Amino acid sequence: MNNIIGIVNYGIAGNIHSVKKAIEQAGGNTLVVNKPSDFDLIDKLVIPGVGSFKDAMQVLEYDNFISPLQEFNKPILGICLGMQIMADLGFEFGKTKGLGLIDAEVKPILCDGKIPHMGFNRINIKTPNILLDGVENEEFYFMHSYEMVNYTNIAALTKYNNHSFVSAIHKGNLYGVQFHPEKSREAGIKLLSNFIKLKE
């Protein structure tokens, strides 16, 4: 296989620029996925994320991306909102159905600290996986007001103002990170290179 990493292009926000650049820096070949038939050309998929849960789902539906995403049987990495929309339900600007790939809901972060949670923070690995190999003690950049509430697929937790939230998930071929590897210096590039090297 050619190991082409697809990046879903959705929404007018789309920070695919930085995600593409970071994957290429990590040694990967990328293809921007603009239409459902592009899914046939790729070996792995990254769902980037900037925007709100509701808008993201609306755009994915409009572009007919929902079933190709749900049926993609190869490794997927969701970043930030890209991880969040894998959940069943989101509560940003009303209640919105997600892709339903992970048994989870996405709710506002409830803690005393300033929200959005923005800045570099550590991850505390709960269940090691290949994606997080070699980045145990690194810091990653977070930029979010919502968190994924999940109890069954937690790969890592992060603490913000004494509040613990899910910062990475893993379920079979599905990987998700709440932070932005493409904005996390060498540690982020390392994580992306782990994803590139991942075997199905």
Place this chain on the structure above:
Amino acid sequence: MTRLIAKLDVKPPYVVKPVHFEGLRKIGNPSELAKKYYDQGADELFYIDIVSSLYQREILFDGIEKVANELFIPFAAGGGVKSIDDFSKMFHMGADKVVINTHAIQENPDIIDKAAKIFGSQAVVVNIEAKRWKSNWECYTDCGRIQSQKDVLDWVKEAEQRGAGEILLQSVDMDGRCRGFDTELASEVVSITGVPVVVSSGAGSLKDIKELIEIASPSGVAIASLLHYDRENIQSIKKYLNNKNDSVT
């Protein structure tokens, strides 16, 4: 964990440094400086085209893309943003956050609500150019030139309600002087808002930064002159703060 942010004030094609938002001095090339501060360990980078609103011209997106290409850290860009389309273009050029001031104050504060709804609050930074007026502070626009008659504290609360995810707080009085921050302004703003506040304008020494963090606990400190003139670098600042203040990493 106070974020240390390098701030580039840009008058394309150069990074410049105004004093009190006036009297521009040419510092260097934006993408070279971005790379330099990235290599030094900056947590983030802010890029503000400081003359775009003032000259009422289109945003020069090329320069923004060139800077974004140098970085694997968060990048906020602004200057002359007037529409949702401008926000969108900024993101496509590689910005993670977009900074807005003049248009939101003078013409259309609703753009904050709209941008937050589409791009998420975390991507919308409201830039405040505060100038002391009697015992309060007034918001200025167009790079510290035009009075708005809006009270800074009122505007901070309004911006937060509208969905701003971060405040960039600059002081027209202190900017570029390197004589310390307006810590009173910073404390007031940090205490009345639930969103992160990045404080800028005034860092002249390591002590100034430490003092600001101790007094106001901002989420971030944005630094320009101190770095531009190589008086300090991000590493030396981080090292100093780590030794002196356990809350900073």
